[in-house]
Amino acid sequence: MKATTGKRPFALTRNRLLTIIALAAFAVLAIIANSFFDAFMLRVFNMCAIYIVLALSLNLLNGFTGLFSLGHAGFMAVGAYVCALLTMTPELKEMNYFLVPIVPWLRNITIPFLPAILIAGLASAFVGFLIGAPVLRLRDDYLAIATLGFGEIIRVLITNAQPITNGAQGLKGLPRYATTFSVWVAAGLVTLFMVLLMRSSYGRAMKAVRDDELAAEAMGINVFRVKVTSFTVSSFLAGVGGALLGHMITTIDPKMFTFMLTFNILLIVVLGGIGSISGSVISAIVVTILMEALRFLDEPMNLIFFKTEGLPGLRMVVFSILLMVMVIYRQRGLMGNKEFSWDMLQGLFVKKGRKEGDHV
């Protein structure tokens, strides 16, 4: 974050210009992506946006409020299911619920995507609030274990509430509403929201709770309320992310929302830097692309000297190694808790020691 660069008005305008150019270039990319990328690349491109939303929502908890939560997949599941049930047409529901018929009050509801995704977020936020109120009295590892448990509980409930969720069969054929436009708008809005939140007094309160709970409390901050708010907002964003994911893949089932999904998001957050918005954004894009680009590792390979039979999951090994390397050499992730700035980029290339106090 810049702030008070009053001494260097030129640098400020240059940086602003660069930011505008970068954003414009990206907007152009997003617009032409639809016509230039093939289906696979487009999907990866859109997946990046969804992972940005999810990584930021987890970073709000883990990075900015210091609450180590592992129940994210559960909130995504709530969002995905609520949104799917609201947007599917009665005929589509009829086709899906062939084992146990859907409950009557849900059958005939069909609303547009935008209100549906907001309701999905709110439903997820509500669940987050209900779980957060008791669970947030715990700390550290205990909190992680409790949220992990609740995430699994949500998944098991969804599996067993067959008349509502169609149980283990999942839902198929959701309308493909998560277009390139909608996912990137969502990613942009969530990023903007996070930046503004973290620059506000409320963001400072969250960081204070992360840095020293006791001192924050003594400074008149209602620590418990800040934690519950953070948890609720994070659940909202996770719900929105889950809904987008569902409407992009167009198929959801409870098995999608296991701990592995939470782990993937956590990986992005840790690699990008715990407590860095730009870190999460960059890392979400890089990790998502790598996850697809490294897919060849899972397939049979001919390495001249020996042939592998195809080891499903080998690419995850790469990520595990990457995570280990990161934890050993760069504990704070790619960005640490800093934010991206053009000065930083310049500093990276021009190694000259022009290190005057870049404030805040």
Place this chain on the structure above:
Amino acid sequence: MSENTSDLMLSTAHLTMKFGGLTAVSDLNLEIRKNEIVGLIGPNGAGKTTAFNVITGMYYPTEGKVLFKGRNITGLKPHSITALGIARTFQNIRLFKEMSVLENVLVACHMSINTGIFGATLHLPGYRSRESEARRFSMELLEKVGLVHLAYEKGTSLPYGQQRRLEIVRALATKPKILLLDEPAAGMNPQESRELMDFIRKIRDEFDLTIFLIEHHMQVVMGVCEHMYVLDYGVTIAHGDPASIQKNPKVIEAYLGVD
């Protein structure tokens, strides 16, 4: 001690705090009047910090009451107690590690900015004006204590003495009526301690404060305190003005031991 009883700022009645079998504070009866500087002294482990923690709501007392301006504040949450006008610092400095000096002070203004998460995030006009007011107020405070040139440095990167000072400023930013200082002179040399005592007197006058401080170096507080309480093993063994405390045989015994 010439003020009348209506000036009573903070008092405790039969305050007792037990941890299992250990009585950390026993039957503590404090009376702190407006604009006084009162010391709470005693050897290590005498229960001074525990007394602070009970007063500021970090612990719930086993017995007894805490009264602030005649109002019973026993069992209130720490943040509500801070909101009423009791601020504190910590024995082991607890600055927010990732924040600049200014941000550390701004955190303490969160209470007075008092905006919901959406008003703050959307930077609504009401929030904007209170935020800029908070910034102005924080800078003014930093100016007054001579830390303004360090406003954008990381709080934890300051030298020790300045970190202590920053903690006091941060507490002041909550606009307290009474300030509780937990061993403000800990780790300071005699010269620094003297400066600190002058500083304490200065902020008392400037911000119309009442100050209650813990110290275990008796000499340090003799100069600044107008009234003192001496704790030993949780029991109040003496109270009075510095001169009488110095002569009190029980105090000497507690500090030096008996033959």
